[in-house]
Amino acid sequence: MKLTTRVSAVLMASFAFSASACMTFVAGKKVSSTGRVIVGHNEDDFPPLVVRHGMLPAKDWPTGTCLPATPGCCAKVPQASHTLACYWGEVKFPYGDGNADTFLNERGVIVVSDSGGRSAERMDDPTLLSEGGVKFNLRRAVGERATSARDGVRIMGELIEKYGYAPSARIYTVADADEAWLVQVVHGRNFVAARCPDDAVTVMPNLYTIYELDSFPAEDIIASKDLGVI
Secondary structure, X not given: OOOEEEOOOOHHHHHHOOOOOXXXXXXXXXXXXXXXXXXXXXXXXXXXXXXXEEEXXXXXXXXXXXXXXXXXXXXXXXXXXXXXXXXXXXXXOXXXXXXXXXXXXXXXXXXXXXXXXXXXXOOOOHHHOOOOOEOHHHHHHHHHHOOOHHHHHHHHHHHHHXXXXXXXXXXXXXXXXXXXXXXXXXXXXXXEEEEOOOOEEEEEOOOOOOOOHHHOOHHHEXXXXXXXXX
């Protein structure tokens, strides 16, 4: 079986500028030993920190409930009427952080992330966010609601376009047994997501890697409306 490996040419450069360099590997289902998508993620953060592991039960929520906002990101995101059971790997710094946690839910959807460096969008432009934007709730919503990886990308896109992404830049991997998507987000309301090919291994460094969208099948690209991608 031929194994196609896509490795960014800037991979080694990502280690040169930062000792804190998370990384994600995705093996498509046609090249994995299990016949299912495999995701491997290394969360590389500065100490001191503690990783807490726990299970969130499925739950019904009363009308009007909102997700608790990340400090400084005050968007009141309405909670879903029903949330899925999920594993939560919570990385706790002394001051707390929302950029390092992992969710894996009962439908087999996982979400992890890597740094995207600095966004080219202006961080001081208030028009790029509504109510302070979203941060941690982007991944929490995927963990609690997504029934598939593609559904997780849809959920993220709707939240980004409605509230805006508060941090600078982030690269998310959202996957299930059949598909894996790379979701690359900038500060504000723009994002682009590409599906990892079934016959490829994708390496995600801490840099943007999605270019030349015309080279992807249309069904394998999801992007914010402002980017003009159908």
